[in-house]
Amino acid sequence: MATGRTHRPATRSRGIPEATVARLPLYLRALTALSERSVPTVSSEELAAAAGVNSAKLRKDFSYLGSYGTRGVGYDVEYLVYQISRELGLTQDWPVVIVGIGNLGAALANYGGFASRGFRVAALIDADPAMAGKPVAGIPVQHSDDLEKIIQDNGVSIGVIATPAGAAQAVCDRLVAAGVTSILNFAPTVLSVPDGVDVRKVDLSIELQILAFHEQRKAGEEAASSDGGVPAAAARSDSADQGPDGDMPAVMPA
Amino acid sequence: MATGRTHRPATRSRGIPEATVARLPLYLRALTALSERSVPTVSSEELAAAAGVNSAKLRKDFSYLGSYGTRGVGYDVEYLVYQISRELGLTQDWPVVIVGIGNLGAALANYGGFASRGFRVAALIDADPAMAGKPVAGIPVQHSDDLEKIIQDNGVSIGVIATPAGAAQAVCDRLVAAGVTSILNFAPTVLSVPDGVDVRKVDLSIELQILAFHEQRKAGEEAASSDGGVPAAAARSDSADQGPDGDMPAVMPA
């Protein structure tokens, strides 16, 4: 969960709930895996387990898309893959630019998960003139002077910011001015954008800090209980953690 | 289930809402910036603007930690930095291991946001023997054969998984068996962990897919008058074939 929206004027009367949208990619991944194994149909129970969610939640999520299941049987895997892909807009090609080709930018450029899901890295952009022309992931880095031209020539509407924090807002402003309307921000800064532009933030250090909080709490409880002995995995069911996706409690196999 | 049933709102209520915990790092960052500019105090309104949240929400969040503000004045920046750091557990040192030193793992190792917040990269681990000994971010990569020993010798309780999806669950199992109780997972897989282990997931491709959904909706609304909404590019020839990003079957024999 990291949507840095500015204001929400409730433009979703007939729309799909945001929480559901955030889970659709999860279902899609599980379904793709089933598809690759040529599994024809899947029940909500099975698919929910694979995606790590509650089956009732999954069924309700799908109900927002329409009635794509067959009672007594389950869901047709291929059909559902198509429907979710279409709903997410993955049946079309999304050219993406990555700005800031440092370690993280390079990692993103090399990340295979993009191309396989309708995203195409249209350009890599960096402010360092020494980087210009140097190929990263097979794509030559271009200088940020040409940012506007690159955006417009490629019809880019999604931009990824992987610059240092200090440069992020300026880059963001230029991207938006050039026509980008969706931004994935890896820089540890709050970006301000005009209405109509979506920003999602991914912050590695924040995720770690949240883990540290729970870790500290676990350590404190353990010391306080003075139980000692076994780490008490099954004894106490606290763990009010839960990320945005909610992970399943599962029994350790071995 | 797995909800904190141990709520005891006495003198020290330990039940901080998850949503609040997730925002504390955000406040901490804004406060740190103020601290570096030697700003002595800040009002909830100012701080909320800097963190990109509602001021009432911020005040309520802080109220869970205690009454650290002064009415008519605001919050003491230094004091608040300390209190939040303590609450998040950042006043202690957290050794972290990163498993999977590919592009992403290397980027994480180089990421400065860790060290500055109490996190210390204790070791880099990779399964490739050719990587062993090679320094990344000044730290020599160690082979995964030594994973258990590394965890135990360094007292590591937080692990970062940046391996391909296919290796993630196995790595996760080994980490947990060795004593890790918090995992930050970058691999596109649902991890099964025993009770008491926290998992947070960061998935780059999911974030992009969510953006694509909104982007499509924006485009559809805009062109709703002329065209029929969906861009009719439904018949993709190579849409659902698996990409090389190594998605593994997330389906397990439940």
Place this chain on the structure above:
DNA sequence: CCATCTTTGTGCACGCGTTCACAAAGACAT
């Protein structure tokens, strides 16, 4: 010491998301 002004802390209401539980719908066997 009192009045006024600023800002916090929070009671309350509302809306979203989650979960339960079950009727409806279809497959399948006889």
Place this chain on the structure above:
DNA sequence: ATGTCTTTGTGAACGCGTGCACAAAGATGG
């Protein structure tokens, strides 16, 4: 056709998070 069995789709209840609005608390000035 009819009954049984499985699984979906969803109405309803519940709990959490958010934001409003205001009283309490303290600073500040006369």
